[in-house]
Amino acid sequence: MKRSVRNKIYDKVFEIIGYTATFFGLIILLYFITDIVYEGWNRIDYDFLTSYTSRKAEKSGIFPAWVGSVWILALTLIISVPIGIASGIYFEEYAKKNKITYMLEVNIANLAGVPSIIYGLLGLEIFGRMFGFGSSILTGSLTLALLILPIIIVSTREALKAVPQSLRDASFALGASKWQTIWLQILPSSMGGVLTGTILALSRAVGETAPLIVIGALAYVPFIPSSPMDEFTVLPMQIFEWTSRPQHEFLINAAAAIIVLLCITFLMNGIAIYLRNKWQKKNQW
Amino acid sequence: MKEKKEQRTIIQSESINVYYDDKHVLKNVNLDIKEKTVTALIGPSGCGKSTYLRLINRMNDYIPEFHFSGTIVVNGKNIYDDSVEVEELRKDIGMVFQKPNPFPKSIYDNVAYGLKIQGIKNKTVLDEAVESSLKQAALWDEVKDNLKAGGLSLSGGQQQRLCIARALAVQPTILLMDEPTSALDPISSAKIEELIFELKKQYTIIIVTHNMQQATRVSDNTAFFYIGDLIEYGKTDELFMNPIHEQTKKYITGRFG
Ligand SMILES: Nc1ncnc2c1ncn2[C@@H]1O[C@H](COP(=O)(O)OP(=O)(O)OP(=O)(O)O)[C@@H](O)[C@H]1O
Ligand SMILES: [Mg+2]
Numbered sequence: 001m002k003r004s005v006r007n008k009i010y011d012k013v014f015e016i017i018g019y020t021a022t023f024f025g026l027i028i029l030l031y032f033i034t035d036i037v038y039e040g041w042n043r044i045d046y047d048f049l050t051s052y053t054s055r056k057a058e059k060s061g062i063f064p065a066w067v068g069s070v071w072i073l074a075l076t077l078i079i080s081v082p083i084g085i086a087s088g089i090y091f092e093e094y095a096k097k098n099k100i101t102y103m104l105e106v107n108i109a110n111l112a113g114v115p116s117i118i119y120g121l122l123g124l125e126i127f128g129r130m131f132g133f134g135s136s137i138l139t140g141s142l143t144l145a146l147l148i149l150p151i152i153i154v155s156t157r158e159a160l161k162a163v164p165q166s167l168r169d170a171s172f173a174l175g176a177s178k179w180q181t182i183w184l185q186i187l188p189s190s191m192g193g194v195l196t197g198t199i200l201a202l203s204r205a206v207g208e209t210a211p212l213i214v215i216g217a218l219a220y221v222p223f224i225p226s227s228p229m230d231e232f233t234v235l236p237m238q239i240f241e242w243t244s245r246p247q248h249e250f251l252i253n254a255a256a257a258i259i260v261l262l263c264i265t266f267l268m269n270g271i272a273i274y275l276r277n278k279w280q281k282k283n284q285w
Numbered sequence: 286m287k288e289k290k291e292q293r294t295i296i297q298s299e300s301i302n303v304y305y306d307d308k309h310v311l312k313n314v315n316l317d318i319k320e321k322t323v324t325a326l327i328g329p330s331g332c333g334k335s336t337y338l339r340l341i342n343r344m345n346d347y348i349p350e351f352h353f354s355g356t357i358v359v360n361g362k363n364i365y366d367d368s369v370e371v372e373e374l375r376k377d378i379g380m381v382f383q384k385p386n387p388f389p390k391s392i393y394d395n396v397a398y399g400l401k402i403q404g405i406k407n408k409t410v411l412d413e414a415v416e417s418s419l420k421q422a423a424l425w426d427e428v429k430d431n432l433k434a435g436g437l438s439l440s441g442g443q444q445q446r447l448c449i450a451r452a453l454a455v456q457p458t459i460l461l462m463d464e465p466t467s468a469l470d471p472i473s474s475a476k477i478e479e480l481i482f483e484l485k486k487q488y489t490i491i492i493v494t495h496n497m498q499q500a501t502r503v504s505d506n507t508a509f510f511y512i513g514d515l516i517e518y519g520k521t522d523e524l525f526m527n528p529i530h531e532q533t534k535k536y537i538t539g540r541f542g
Contacts, residue, residue, distance in 0.1 A: 097349060164386075166384060166386035167386060167388065167389075169380075170382070170388060170451075171388075173342060173382075173452070174376075174379075174399040174402065174455060175372045175373070175374075175375040175376040175399060175402065175403070175455060176398075176399075184398075
């Protein structure tokens with residue numbers, strides 16, 4: 001067989017495998033989403049969003065859960081984003097290329113792969129017990145911040161790396177200091193990538209359950225948290241709790257809560273994509 | 286070439302050695318450059334032209350493998366002295382790169398950048414600097430109605446002139462150009478060459494080029510480098526007409542390089 005013909009067949013086969021793989025993933029995702037929307041859509045109304053949980057499924061709502069999620073999200077953001085971006089900048093722009101830096105880099109990359117429940121144990125021990133923050137929003141946020149820090153650091157570094165050397169050269173050659181170059185050229189040019197990574201990391205934090213269970217987040221919260229020291233629940237915890245009930249009505253509640261949670265994640269990912277496109281258009285080299 | 290009044294030496298390089306780790310890239314180079322002249326640096330690829338150029342505004346400092354010994358005195362100051370602030374040095378020594386590299390900002394902001402980072406905020410000062418720099422770079426007429434447009438929306442040749450304007454805005458005395466026309470079409474290149482001719486009245490220019498015609502057209506003096514050695518340095522006319530060294534002769538007649 002001629003080589004060109006053989007290559008064409010390989011091309012075709014690979015294309016088909018690629019399509020199948022993509023469709024397989026999509027179809028499964030679609031199946032889940034349709035199933036959940038079918039189950040839960042009609043359950044979502046104003047009352048559902050503004051009620052506390054109750055022993056009766058029809059009267060239960062996700063008010064404390066979504067407020068808790070917002071609290072957790074906001075606080076996690078405030079804690080993790082400045083530290084994550086600053087560390088990313090440090091590693092990419094300032095750190096000397098030596099053994100210690102290398103060790104730190106490898107470990108940060110490894111941390112991104114540590115199971116989240118381990119972070120929960122760490123958070124429980126350090127923030128919950130040692131610092132005495134208990135099962136509060138603060139403990140939860142600090143724990144989740146630790147969990148997503150590696151992702152923010154790594155994606156910040158990737159974004160900074162993508163800034164061409166020529167831009168740095170141009171700035172330095174005009175007498176700009178390193179700090180000015182980073183602040184006025186490199187960061188604005190890489191902001192799209194930095195924000196995308198950050199938002200994706202945060203949307204992972206919104207969906208986390210295991211570490212929050214470990215630090216002792218409650219399943220039943222009859223109040224709206226009003227300070228970071230309050231106890232709390234979050235949407236995924238609420239969903240988890242409802243799905244463990246035998247009654248079908250609670251499963252419907254869970255489906256409805258999942259829809260709300262999915263909407264939040266999709267919204268965040270949408271913002272990430274929007275920002276990426278917007279910044280990419282602005283910075284074409 | 287008309288003889289100017291006795292020109293001052295503005296850059297003195299003495300016993301310069303540069304290593305990238307173990308690689309000896311510049312070997313005991315001595316090179317003095319006179320004020321308000323154009324000096325062309327020529328030589329085969331990898332002979333150290335860019336390295337020499339980037340010594341003068343200390344742009345090699347960012348390369349971890351870079352090691353330097355020797356002295357370079359610019360305007361009477363040893364620029365590798367510990368007391369020298371590179372940021373200050375670079376305000377006096379502008380640089381134009383091989384590939385046009387405007388910032389992803391407006392034309393105005395590109396030109397004003399060098400002044401803004403010095404803390405100059407006065408709008409009229411900035412406006413005037415932007416206008417006069419763009420005029421000096423022969424770009425004003427083409428962009429004056431559209432200073433808000435992105436620097437990257439210009440053509441390659443215009444971008445390079447924008448980069449020149451940007452360098453001029455901080456009022457340097459020396460302008461370093463590393464193959465400034467190699468990425469440009471012949472017409473844009475010719476414009477830049479004309480510009481160099483104009484700028485020479487006011488600035489000392491060092492230009493790296495692979496184009497022999499360009500070297501003869503724009504420069505007063507030429508330095509020929511070969512694998513890290515400064516082989517020959519002298520008046521451009523003389524060097525091209527009667528090269529002393531065999532290597533120079535071979536190179537300028539295109540027999541190697
Ligand atoms: N960062 C670096 N690390 C190691 N070696 C380098 C580095 N930069 C340049 N060199 C080496 O130093 C030598 C001189 O490089 P330089 O860029 O000064 O050459 P050049 O004369 O400008 O060449 P060209 O005409 O191709 O631009 C080359 O052999 C090059 O491989
Ligand atoms: Mg070069």
